[in-house]
Amino acid sequence: MIDAPFVAHGNIATAGGCMASVYLAAWVMGRLGGEDNMREALHYVAPVGEKAAYVDHALSVVRPFWP
Incomplete structure (x- = not known):
């Protein structure tokens, strides 16, 4: 068993x-469209007042798995 999100x-x-769909979407967008496009898309759907933290957190989780 792996204890990781x-x-x-x-x-x-x-x-x-609860963040599974965000992580999977960020991973796909980052791999196919690049980090800038991924940040823009996640920023659009992020909760108001938490946009920067939301995007930065998702990126910190998926970035180690980009090629």
Whole structure:
């Protein structure tokens, strides 16, 4: 068992918890569209007043798994 909110190996990724969809979307967007596009998309859907922290947190979780 892996105690992590997000894990990816190659082209396969998995996530758990309430932020799973955010992590998976961030991972795909970051890999395919680059970090700037990923940040813009997440910033758009992030809660008001938490945008920067939301985007930075998601990025910190998925960035180690980008090639």
